[in-house]
Each structure stands twice: as C-alpha cells, then as structure tokens.
Amino acid sequence: MAFKPADNIQDLQYFGEFGGVNPSISDSSTYTFLSAKTMFDTFEGNADGCYLYSRHSSPSNLYLGEALAAMEGTETANVAATGMGAIVPALLQLCKAGDHVVSSRTIYGGTYAFLKNFAPRLNIATVFVDITSLDAVEAAITSNTKVLYCESVSNPLLEVANIEALSKLAKKHGLTLMVDNTFSPLSISPARLGADVVLHSLTKFINGSSDTMGGVMCGTKEYINDLRNVNDGASMLLGASMDSLRAASILKNLRTLHIRVKQHSKNAQYLAEKFEADGLKTVYPGLSSHPSHQLFTKMMNAEYGYGGMMTVDVGSIDKANELMEMMQHKNLGYLAVSLGFYKTLFSAPGSSTSSEIPEEEQKEMGLSDGLIRFSIGLDNDIERTYALMRDCMVQIGVL
Numbered sequence: 001m002a003f004k005p006a007d008n009i010q011d012l013q014y015f016g017e018f019g020g021v022n023p024s025i026s027d028s029s030t031y032t033f034l035s036a037k038t039m040f041d042t043f044e045g046n047a048d049g050c051y052l053y054s055r056h057s058s059p060s061n062l063y064l065g066e067a068l069a070a071m072e073g074t075e076t077a078n079v080a081a082t083g084m085g086a087i088v089p090a091l092l093q094l095c096k097a098g099d100h101v102v103s104s105r106t107i108y109g110g111t112y113a114f115l116k117n118f119a120p121r122l123n124i125a126t127v128f129v130d131i132t133s134l135d136a137v138e139a140a141i142t143s144n145t146k147v148l149y150c151e152s153v154s155n156p157l158l159e160v161a162n163i164e165a166l167s168k169l170a171k172k173h174g175l176t177l178m179v180d181n182t183f184s185p186l187s188i189s190p191a192r193l194g195a196d197v198v199l200h201s202l203t204k205f206i207n208g209s210s211d212t213m214g215g216v217m218c219g220t221k222e223y224i225n226d227l228r229n230v231n232d233g234a235s236m237l238l239g240a241s242m243d244s245l246r247a248a249s250i251l252k253n254l255r256t257l258h259i260r261v262k263q264h265s266k267n268a269q270y271l272a273e274k275f276e277a278d279g280l281k282t283v284y285p286g287l288s289s290h291p292s293h294q295l296f297t298k299m300m301n302a303e304y305g306y307g308g309m310m311t312v313d314v315g316s317i318d319k320a321n322e323l324m325e326m327m328q329h330k331n332l333g334y335l336a337v338s339l340g341f342y343k344t345l346f347s348a349p350g351s352s353t354s355s356e357i358p359e360e361e362q363k364e365m366g367l368s369d370g371l372i373r374f375s376i377g378l379d380n381d382i383e384r385t386y387a388l389m390r391d392c393m394v395q396i397g398v399l
C-alpha cells in the first residue's frame, strides 16, 4: 500500500489541558519530581514519560518530533534549534576521530563547510563525490567510512539521489545512510526507500512562514536515545535544542504542509514548463528533460508533485542580478536566501548560499554564475506571475 505521510500526521491528535484542540505548550525549562528516586532514574534514562530539563526533551518538542517521525515513517525523531543543529550532532553521534564520511558534493553550503573545514579539526575526513554515480560512491568507501551523506534533491543543482540504490550500498558496507530531505518534504520519503536517518531544516518548507528556525533528525529509537543521552549524546551536549514555544508553532504550521507543498509544486511545474518552452535553461525534476526525472517519479509520493525548487540559468551573474532586482521591484518575489515561503524567493547560489564552495569546484559540479535558484511561492494566479516574470526577462534581454 502507498505510504501516506500527510495522513499519518493527521492521525496524530494531541489535546491540550482543558480540552484545547492544540496541545498545551510546556512553558518550563525544568520539571519537578515527586520522588528523588525518579529523578535519579530519569538521569539514567530509565524513567519513560518523565521530563527532566528542556535541553534534553520537553512535551512540546516530543509532540513535534513524533509528528515528523510519522511523516517520515521512522520510529521516532528529535527536534533541534536549527537545521545545522540537527545535521552536525547527527553526524558526530556516529563519527569519531579517524572516521570517514562519503558525501554528495552538491549539498547545502553549511553542511559542506562543516564537513570540509570543521570536521577535519576532529580528525573526521570527508570525500565528496558525484552522488548520481553509484560507482564513484562505492569507490570512495574505505574501511573507516561510517556515514554515506546526501540530499534527496540537492541544493542548488536539484540532482536527485537514488536512495534505494544508495541504501543497498550502505548496507553492503555497513554504513549509515543519512538523507537531508529539506527540499522535498512529503514528495519523497527517504526512510521508506532505505535511508537510516532523515534530516530536515524545518526553517524551510515545513514551517513555511520564514519566521523561525528549526531542524530534526528522524531515525530509530536507539539512535535518537543515543543523541539525547546525558553522558555522550551529541544533541544533548552540543546544546542546539529547540524552544518549546517554537516547537508548538511549527507543529501548527506542519498541519497545512500537504496543502502548501501541492501548491508550491503546481506553481513550480507550471513556470518550469513555460520557461523551458521559452528556451531558458531550466532545471526542475518535474520536467522530462531533467536527468533524474524518471528516478524522482519512481521514488515520489505522487500527489505532492516535484516540489517548489527550480533553477534557471540566465547566462551571467550581471543578468541574474539585474533580473532578480527587477522581479523584486515588480513584487514577484524577494531577493533572499532560504526557501519554502508563501512568496517566491530567489538568489544566485554561486555568490550566496553556495559561496562556501570554491569557484573551481562550483564549475566542476556545473554551478554556473548565471544560475538563479527559485523557491516558488504559493501564488494564487501563477499564469499572471508568469506573464509578469516574462516581461522582466524580455526587458533584460534574456528572452
């Protein structure tokens, strides 16, 4: 039977005190115990259902975590203050000095910078590969490799990872497959395809209102408990815990994620088809010209579409900047990083979100100067948006 992520979220009900239709918010950093013995047991990790201190867990954070685990189809999940606050502990829980990571080379700039520049300080080495080449991935695995890391749909090039095939490789070599699913919530369910850990920046589509940050790691109970362990848990000890008020607000936004994702996808599909027909170099997984269109189609939960992210290459950074400024001036979107907002957001990743990646490497992976990354908004009348965007393109001379 098809996996129904949004229905799984909807089936989870939490009532608040006094019969509230939303769960009560745990507005406390610390919790009382009726007996000293229970406090001791909780420290030892042996008192299920007891709360200790909010860096460890809180009812609001657990509610959000359980909803995200239901969405991804994992046993459980742990929320964090930011996406990086989930990604870094997720990796460090599994990698110690001397260990090795095989990572896709087209990943979020912050994750890339962590693996490339920071992790070596802890003597954790990473080799970056073309994730669409399974041979290259397997060739990079060494006896010290612990983690295989990728994004289901990569930032910013929108390369698609073959999660099933990568999972087989990971199992064969005893690795943990971690997949950042930030670009394709609901559309792709990595854990259902064999990923061991699914990561998200909640800051993007899942929260969807560009008013907060958040992150999550979804995985087995054993792994999530390890992350929260008071003695050696990376989430507990690195301290990037989410605040309960934010967990409550993100859970409320998660309730409408399925509607938003469908609209983002519908609008992006429309624009991508139009821009491609106009002769612009357009990359969108929903286009049959996308090298991984069939793979995405095979992996996806069809009703949610191919997501809200697309890129258009307008040839040069000057044209890109001119176009973005004009589109912002015409109120078609904002020149801003990030994604998943109701409004279209655009930026030139080569000089912004992926500037951590050296220029030569950008070239090698096909990240050109004139590339504009679009996070398509929830526009009600996308035909009107298209006509106005097209006007800008004609004025600037890219069409």
Ligand SMILES: *Cc1c(COP(=O)(O)O)cnc(C)c1O
Residues within 6 Å of the ligand: 082, 083, 084, 085, 108, 110, 111, 151, 155, 180, 182, 183, 200, 201, 202, 203, 204, 213, 214, 215
């Ligand atoms: C934004 C982003 C992150 C980092 O999340 P923050 O919430 O900014 O810490 C990680 N991965 C991807 C794909 C992202 O887009």
